[in-house]
Amino acid sequence: MAYQLKNEHLIIDIAEPGDYQRTRFDWSGFITGTTLIQGNHTFCVPESLIPMQGTGGIGICNEFGLAKAIGYDEVGVGEQFPKLGVGLLTRTSDTAYEFNRDYPLDSFEISVEHSGPQSITFTVLPKDCRGYAVSLVKTISVENNRLIVDYCLHNTGTKGIHTHEYAHNFFGIDGRKVGPDYVLKFPFALRPWNDDKETMEGLSFHKGEVRWSGEPEEEFYFCLDGFEGQAYPWMWELLHEPSHTGIRELSKFSVSSVAVWGKGHVVSPEIFIELKLNPGDKKNWSRVYEFFTR
Template sequence: MAYQLKNEQLVIEIAEPGDYRGSRFDWNGFITDVTLLDGNHSYCVPESLVPGQGTGGAGLCNEFGIKEPIGYEDAPVGGAFPKLGVGLLTRPDDREYDFSRAYPIKPFATEIEMEGTRKITFRITPEDCRGYAVAVTKSVSIDENRLTVQYLLHNTGTKPILTEEYCHNFFGIDGYPIGPNYVLKFPFELFPWADEEETLAGLIFGKGDAGEVRWDHTPKDPFYFRLPGFDGNKYPWVWELLHHPSGAGVREISRFHVSAAAVWGIGHVVSPEMFIEVKLAPGEQKTWSRVYEFFTKPD
């Protein structure tokens, strides 16, 4: 069973926890589609257009601990470690953690509360794993043209928690391929870098206080670059994606310190990713929100 939020401006489709069964992305509040009724614009696309390729991402799906989940290093081979939003995963061998690898999963239990047609809340029950335990509450709500995803984490275990979270925003407006008709904007000067120089091919970076990224053609290969962290409280929004000539766009408002940022994509999708660091002593809580505005404006 899928869930839907709807008002006069937006329709949001949300998957049932367990429809996505991978060990990477949060199963809860997995947003598969966003429609802006003004112009009937759609925004969400899958990670890959090739069946079976990729890690099963689509739309707005977040992940905790992409580099290393909580407790992985001290988990014995055959033992469990928690992947927040997913469940207890099994460490099959002594290899380093790989986010793209499929791990055996014992899913966390989830309680779902639907509040009318404009808000849904997922409450994920923690399960102790060698002293690691985190209760996660995730709410998805809409107000006019804004979609808000709010997180509350509570360390109910006996060990400190250190992890990071980000949302993999798989956007491709109205299914149009990424290319010269798109522009990705940031409200600050860009200082991008990449571990592999070839992932910058075809990207055009504008200079100045308001940074822009454009494409001179539809990329056949993945592109990827990183940006330094920054304080999201300083800006009215942290990135904006606009498609010409439809005039449809989306921007993210994140009122927290962005510990790191990255942009990934390929010919059909672009995904700006804003990371937040999460540190919790036993008993501590942390809350934050991501707000998305969907809009149209003249070309």
């Protein structure tokens, strides 16, 4: 059973934990659809338009430990390590951790409290793994034309936690192809970088704007350095100019890094937060999205 939040401005569709069964993205609060009622504009698209391709992402889905999984380097083949929001995964080889492959899974238990048409809370219950144990509470709510995702991470184990979290925002406005009609804005001058310069071909960067010269034929990708989110009124804005419709993220936290990925049908601005929790520590943060049409 899927869940839905609704007010006079937004309709938000959220998957039941376990509908997504891969081992990359957090199973709790997996947002598969966002609709702005004014104009009936939609924003969420799948990672790939080809069935069974990719890692199953869609809409607003977050991930912990993209580059380095907690405890992975401490275990041998056949032993478990935790993937926050997902479960205990089993290491299957001597090679480095790969975020885009599936590992044998012992999933976490997730409880759901749907408290009304405008709010829902997912609680991922801790399960000890050699001293690593974490509780995750995620509350999703709508307020006017804003979608709010509140996180609370509690280290209930005996070992410290050091990881990163980000939301892989798979956005395509009204299903329109990426190209010159789109602009991605940041509230500061851009210094994009990537070791593979080919991933930035077809993109132009001017002050705080990213534009496309045509519909991308290949995946594009670039990175930006971190910044203090409190210093700006918003973090990024994706606008489809002909329809005057867009999304902006209004989150307020210290950003460790930024990545932008996409291809012909999708643009994914990814804002990373660094998380360090000693045993017993709690960390709260929020992601706020504003959907608009002019």
